[in-house]
Amino acid sequence: MIESLLPCSVNELKGRTALVTGAAQGIGLAIAQRLGAAGANLVLVDVAGHELQQVATHLRERGGSVIAKVMDIADRPSAEALRAELVEASSGIDILINNAAIGPERNHPAYLVAKPKFWSTPDALWIDMLRINVFGAQLLSSLFAPDMVGRGWGRIINVSTSLDTMYRQGIGPYGPCKAALEASSRIMFQDLESTGVTVNVLLPGGPVNSRMVPADCGITPQDLIQPEQLAGPVLWLCSNKANGITGRRFIARQWDERLAIEDRLAKATAPIAWPQLGAQSHFPTPAANS
Ligand SMILES: NC(=O)c1ccc[n+]([C@@H]2O[C@H](COP(=O)([O-])OP(=O)(O)OC[C@H]3O[C@@H](n4cnc5c(N)ncnc54)[C@H](O)[C@@H]3O)[C@@H](O)[C@H]2O)c1
Numbered sequence: 001m002i003e004s005l006l007p008c009s010v011n012e013l014k015g016r017t018a019l020v021t022g023a024a025q026g027i028g029l030a031i032a033q034r035l036g037a038a039g040a041n042l043v044l045v046d047v048a049g050h051e052l053q054q055v056a057t058h059l060r061e062r063g064g065s066v067i068a069k070v071m072d073i074a075d076r077p078s079a080e081a082l083r084a085e086l087v088e089a090s091s092g093i094d095i096l097i098n099n100a101a102i103g104p105e106r107n108h109p110a111y112l113v114a115k116p117k118f119w120s121t122p123d124a125l126w127i128d129m130l131r132i133n134v135f136g137a138q139l140l141s142s143l144f145a146p147d148m149v150g151r152g153w154g155r156i157i158n159v160s161t162s163l164d165t166m167y168r169q170g171i172g173p174y175g176p177c178k179a180a181l182e183a184s185s186r187i188m189f190q191d192l193e194s195t196g197v198t199v200n201v202l203l204p205g206g207p208v209n210s211r212m213v214p215a216d217c218g219i220t221p222q223d224l225i226q227p228e229q230l231a232g233p234v235l236w237l238c239s240n241k242a243n244g245i246t247g248r249r250f251i252a253r254q255w256d257e258r259l260a261i262e263d264r265l266a267k268a269t270a271p272i273a274w275p276q277l278g279a280q281s282h283f284p285t286p287a288a289n290s
Helices: 026-037 049-061 076-089 123-151 174-191 227-238 261-268
Strands: 017-021 041-046 066-070 095-098 154-159 197-203 248-251 269-271
Touching: 017 026, 017 123, 026 041, 026 049, 026 095, 026 227, 041 049, 041 076, 049 066, 076 123, 095 123, 123 154, 123 174, 123 197, 154 174, 154 227, 174 197, 197 227, 248 261, 261 269
Parallel strands: 017 041, 017 095, 041 066, 095 154, 154 197, 197 248
Antiparallel strands: 248 269
16 A cells, blocks of 8 residues: 555666657657656657657657657558567567547637537548547557567556547547547457556546647636646556556546545546446347357
8 A cells, every 4th residue: 555655666667668659749748758757668659750859869868768760650561660670679568658649629720619510520630530549549559469468568558538528519520539549448458358468548637738729729728737647647557556457547637646546546547438338238148159
């Protein structure tokens, strides 16, 4: 109990390798900084090459071990090449933070105020969001999970959003894509149960002070959740204290490190997705030989 109340020590993640997508800015950057400070070797991925190189240089100057990869997370050849490179250099990765996404500001810069109608979303944006925000996490998880299973230890954390954002008017395909990621995360967690590899979902619990919530949206930055707030639950989830904690959605805004871990988990977590709604369906048991 006392140990679980302590913050992660400086070298808590020494020897672990963490891949963080969308690490060039915002939430991904805050998570990468915190994992690096806890001793993890970092593999940082983003399409924003200039910003990513700046982040990598900064973290290396502070003593971190950093590989920076400019790539699209949903591009299979790039993802396979990255895995091959990492497996050859070491044993692959232990921690996968599926954070990269494109946001509703792509649909309309003032989406929270203008609330564009669903018929105004260009087809290309729908397809891009499905590809990046849903398939990107699926692709990387399916490439790296088997290595983690082989080692009997691993972490997959998928960055999602609040339930009400999933169907908020004006959000375009962003909300429905996060709902798909959430459902997919529940399948991942079930498929990886008892392997030592945990799958959890992380969400801020409100809009965050990042590029995804432009000033046009009408909310002042100080009223927003700061990206650093998401790093606390990530660090705890990546430590050995969270062995066996899987299938949960973590709401960062409610993660209160002053509480004992049992109370913290009770306050800030729930099962991934909407299992209580599924209990309403009638699903006959299929015959084993069919
Ligand atoms: N900002 C919010 O209010 C908010 C709320 C809930 C959830 N989230 C989620 O948090 C995560 C991080 O968002 P953020 O607010 O830091 O946004 P952000 O726009 O600041 O960062 C997203 C990063 O992902 C990168 N990216 C986009 N497409 C990519 C691709 N195909 N391949 C590789 N990298 C790519 C971008 O270049 C960017 O650096 C996202 O999953 C987002 O949906 C954000």
